[in-house]
Amino acid sequence: MSITIFVPCDSSAVSIGADRVAAAIAKEAEQRGIAINLVRNGSRGLYWLETLVEVATEQGRVAYGPVQTSDVASLFAADFLTGQAHPLYLGLTEELPYLKKQQRLTFARIGITDPISLDDYLAHDGYRGLNNALKQSQAEIVKAVTDSGLRGRGGAAFPTGIKWNTVLNTPSEQKYIICNADEGDSGTFSDRMVMEGDPFVLIEGMTIAGLAVGANQGYIYLRVEYPHAHKALNAAIAAAYAAGYLGDDILGSGNAFHLEVRLGAGAYICGEETSLMESLEGKRGLVRFKPPLPAISGLFGKPTIVNNVISLASVPIILDKGGDYYRDFGLGRSRGTLPLQLAGNLKYTGLVEIAFGTTLRELLYDFGGGSATGRPIKAVQVGGPLGAYLPESQFDTPLDYEAFAANWTVLGHGGVVAFDDTADMAALARYNMEFCAVESCGKCTPCRIGSTRGTEVLDDIINNVDRDKNVVLLRSLCDTLLNGSLCALGGMTPYPVLSALNHFPEDFGVDA
Amino acid sequence: MTDSSSMLATVQDIISTLKDKPGALLPILHGIQDALGYVPAEAVPAIAKGLNLSRAEVHGVISFYHYFRETPPGQHTIHLCRAESCQAMGSKALEAHVQAKLGIDYHETTADGQFSLEPVYCLGNCACSPAIQIDDDVFGRVSADRFDAIIEELA
Numbered sequence: 001m002s003i004t005i006f007v008p009c010d011s012s013a014v015s016i017g018a019d020r021v022a023a024a025i026a027k028e029a030e031q032r033g034i035a036i037n038l039v040r041n042g043s044r045g046l047y048w049l050e051t052l053v054e055v056a057t058e059q060g061r062v063a064y065g066p067v068q069t070s071d072v073a074s075l076f077a078a079d080f081l082t083g084q085a086h087p088l089y090l091g092l093t094e095e096l097p098y099l100k101k102q103q104r105l106t107f108a109r110i111g112i113t114d115p116i117s118l119d120d121y122l123a124h125d126g127y128r129g130l131n132n133a134l135k136q137s138q139a140e141i142v143k144a145v146t147d148s149g150l151r152g153r154g155g156a157a158f159p160t161g162i163k164w165n166t167v168l169n170t171p172s173e174q175k176y177i178i179c180n181a182d183e184g185d186s187g188t189f190s191d192r193m194v195m196e197g198d199p200f201v202l203i204e205g206m207t208i209a210g211l212a213v214g215a216n217q218g219y220i221y222l223r224v225e226y227p228h229a230h231k232a233l234n235a236a237i238a239a240a241y242a243a244g245y246l247g248d249d250i251l252g253s254g255n256a257f258h259l260e261v262r263l264g265a266g267a268y269i270c271g272e273e274t275s276l277m278e279s280l281e282g283k284r285g286l287v288r289f290k291p292p293l294p295a296i297s298g299l300f301g302k303p304t305i306v307n308n309v310i311s312l313a314s315v316p317i318i319l320d321k322g323g324d325y326y327r328d329f330g331l332g333r334s335r336g337t338l339p340l341q342l343a344g345n346l347k348y349t350g351l352v353e354i355a356f357g358t359t360l361r362e363l364l365y366d367f368g369g370g371s372a373t374g375r376p377i378k379a380v381q382v383g384g385p386l387g388a389y390l391p392e393s394q395f396d397t398p399l400d401y402e403a404f405a406a407n408w409t410v411l412g413h414g415g416v417v418a419f420d421d422t423a424d425m426a427a428l429a430r431y432n433m434e435f436c437a438v439e440s441c442g443k444c445t446p447c448r449i450g451s452t453r454g455t456e457v458l459d460d461i462i463n464n465v466d467r468d469k470n471v472v473l474l475r476s477l478c479d480t481l482l483n484g485s486l487c488a489l490g491g492m493t494p495y496p497v498l499s500a501l502n503h504f505p506e507d508f509g510v511d512a
Numbered sequence: 513m514t515d516s517s518s519m520l521a522t523v524q525d526i527i528s529t530l531k532d533k534p535g536a537l538l539p540i541l542h543g544i545q546d547a548l549g550y551v552p553a554e555a556v557p558a559i560a561k562g563l564n565l566s567r568a569e570v571h572g573v574i575s576f577y578h579y580f581r582e583t584p585p586g587q588h589t590i591h592l593c594r595a596e597s598c599q600a601m602g603s604k605a606l607e608a609h610v611q612a613k614l615g616i617d618y619h620e621t622t623a624d625g626q627f628s629l630e631p632v633y634c635l636g637n638c639a640c641s642p643a644i645q646i647d648d649d650v651f652g653r654v655s656a657d658r659f660d661a662i663i664e665e666l667a
Contacts, residue, residue, distance in 0.1 A: 186597060441576075
């Protein structure tokens with residue numbers, strides 16, 4: 001019987017050599033005349049251990065990492081195929097503390113299965129949610145999602161069930177389900193991991209959404225920067241069509257649902273839902289005024305659900321195990337789990353899915369292991385390029401939408417980027433303003449002009465040109481952006497800029 | 513492809529295949545850029561005609577999106593991530609190295625036509641910062657030495 005070896009196909013793992021490791025293992029096995037079954041799984045999300053190679057043994061899956069091509073011969077020599085000791089031996093994967101401390105609901109299969117194998121998906125509880133949904137009325141499906149307490153994981157945290165209910169109750173011949181897969185927020189990669197590591201869960205979630213509100217067409221609006229996810233999604237969609245999980249008659253139920261991936265083109269603003277719909281319609285990605293809400297008049301003027309990848313990928317487990325099961329994780333109004341992404345200057349970067357309520361400090365030190373450089377962590381930006389920088393004094397904030405909002409910070413899509421004490425917060429603030437200028441759609445004046453003027457004002461502050469007067473001007477300008485912008489790009493760029501100024505005035509040459 | 517009539521034939525082919533999709537313009541532009549490496553100005557009137565749009569509307573869309581380019585790229589396009597996570601791991605120094613090594617700034621192509629350099633705001637490879645993408649391949653934990661080795665292999 002051949003031995004099964006897992007080498008991730010996740011693009012981050014590939015970016016540090018996973019393909020070469022896989023090729024080296026295949027070659028070495030062939031030379032030694034050993035039959036192996038090489039599976040390219042998703043990543044477990046323990047990126048400092050990538051390339052993480054696993055071997056299926058009688059005791060369970062045994063991990064070795066980080067493996068480089070030069071380690072492959074010695075792994076075979078040490079008989080890693082039966083889980084023997086080696087300097088890179090890590091023990092049973094499931095027992096690794098970083099994984100064991102997590103509560104993986106949305107990421108339950110990721111790193112375990114072959115992402116584009118429908119059989120593997122079905123063998124690991126796949127499509128149980130859809131099967132349940134097919135036995136329920138539309139209102140019952142929406143109720144399960146409402147009861148789960150799921151809130152939009154893209155960042156805005158709007159209750160998903162309420163959005164679905166609005167679309168359900170808006171009569172129309174044609175409705176749409178859009179998955180916002182334009183994960184443009186820097187420091188975030190959970191959407192990418194889902195699409196590369198378990199694309200069927202997203203397809204299943206969208207299919208359930210289609211059933212729930214009576215939509216027969218779905219679009220995944222995917223950023224062009226994710227070519228690996230594009231391939232995985234297309235392969236999984238083709239397999240789902242072939243097996244009757246997509247098409248005109250889903251599993252013989254008489255319900256139709258069609259799904260297509262559409263590529264963005266490098267515009268951050270297209271992660272904003274109305275801009276995304278403009279782009280899908282083939283136009284410049286200009287933000288629309290709201291109202292009308294997309295749930296009432298969205299894509300091509302039809303009622304449309306726009307949900308983030310993680311929101312939709314959380315739906316199958318809710319329909320499988322019930323809204324109560326999901327709601328029992330978390331605290332306050334933040335229910336369920338949040339996949340956090342530890343990035344930047346941390347020793348143990350990766351994906352941590354955990355119930356709401358853990359503190360940022362636990363995340364940074366218990367999971368992240370402190371900074372990669374060994375220097376003190378100076379600041380942490382949570383929630384992408386529009387998220388505030390948190391100083392050490394705010395590290396005890398629990399991961400909860402409301403607790404973050406009370407601090408004038410945002411949890412957003414769960415990206416956590418750490419900086420050590422060499423970071424220049426004035427330079428970062430300037431970068432955040434410049435980013436807004438580069439990515440502004442140009443529709444509203446505060447964002448279009450304010451971001452360019454803001455960059456100039458920050459240059460003057462940094463270069464000590466009328467510094468005191470310019471700090472006053474910067475605050476006034478940020479006030480205009482906050483209150484006068486059409487969408488979150490202009491409206492939230494002041495979060496990183498002002499939090500940097502308020503918490504680290506010395507970096508701007510300003511007295512505290 | 514230098515021959516302008518065969519280029520236009522390619523463009524026309526892509527338009528005819530895709531024009532009946534709802535919201536066909538972006539898929540068409542992607543199709544053209546995938547085939548030719550860029551969206552040539554000569555393609556604009558054909559796209560406008562195929563979709564019953566004005567040329568201004570088509571041009572407006574091409575110029576809105578950072579990804580679409582109106583000039584031919586080098587043989588390899590390097591996207592260097594400028595975002596925060598990569599900055600936290602030394603991308604500013606990498607950026608300076610790459611620009612000095614290639615002798616070009618962003619949005620430029622080396623004189624020998626080998627490499628084009630473009631900024632990118634996150635590749636989703638933030639757990640392995642700093643990151644770059646060359647054509648369809650993503651590279652993580654890129655040091656100056658590793659960058660040199662990667663382009664050495666391509667050249």
